[in-house]
Amino acid sequence: AAHLVRAMGHPIVLDVEKVRPNIELLLREVDVVIAAEDFPSKFTGVGDIGRALSVMSHEIQAPIICVTLGREGTLTLVKGEEIRTPGFDVPVVDTTGAGDVFRGGFISGWLRCGVDAEVEDVMTYANAAAALNCRAIGARAGIPSADEVTRLISTR
Numbered sequence: 001a002a003h004l005v006r007a008m009g010h011p012i013v014l015d016v017e018k019v020r021p022n023i024e025l026l027l028r029e030v031d032v033v034i035a036a037e038d039f040p041s042k043f044t045g046v047g048d049i050g051r052a053l054s055v056m057s058h059e060i061q062a063p064i065i066c067v068t069l070g071r072e073g074t075l076t077l078v079k080g081e082e083i084r085t086p087g088f089d090v091p092v093v094d095t096t097g098a099g100d101v102f103r104g105g106f107i108s109g110w111l112r113c114g115v116d117a118e119v120e121d122v123m124t125y126a127n128a129a130a131a132l133n134c135r136a137i138g139a140r141a142g143i144p145s146a147d148e149v150t151r152l153i154s155t156r
Helices: 002-007 023-027 039-044 049-060 098-113 119-133 146-154
Strands: 013-016 032-035 064-068 074-078 081-085
Touching (some): 013 098, 023 049, 032 098, 039 049, 039 064, 049 064, 081 119, 098 119
Antiparallel strands (some): 064 074, 074 081
């Protein structure tokens, strides 16, 4: 499916958490990899997360590779450049669903900012969305509106 979508010229964002057989074949078809914190090291065998992203980038050639770091924010590799985007300090009630909201926030932020937007701006939007999701119990109760995300970003 990813191969067909790519052939049609549409961008592909992949949420990846586990190393599975032949995962590298899928990774080579995507434009944006958003990985769980331990995925890059498990995939590459390299302990240092920044170095693991570099090895992944060389191997799969995805233009954007991001690893989520919970309250610490994200580390993203774009064209060989590391971009660290801090998380947001908010009162946390429950972190359930924050990763999913980050990924949805990334896509929403990418669409809102435009595909040529600065990656750091899109990551900031996604981090803000994920942080705001942590203000309520459960995976969906805290999902923020775009206005709430924008307001949180403006407090920086």
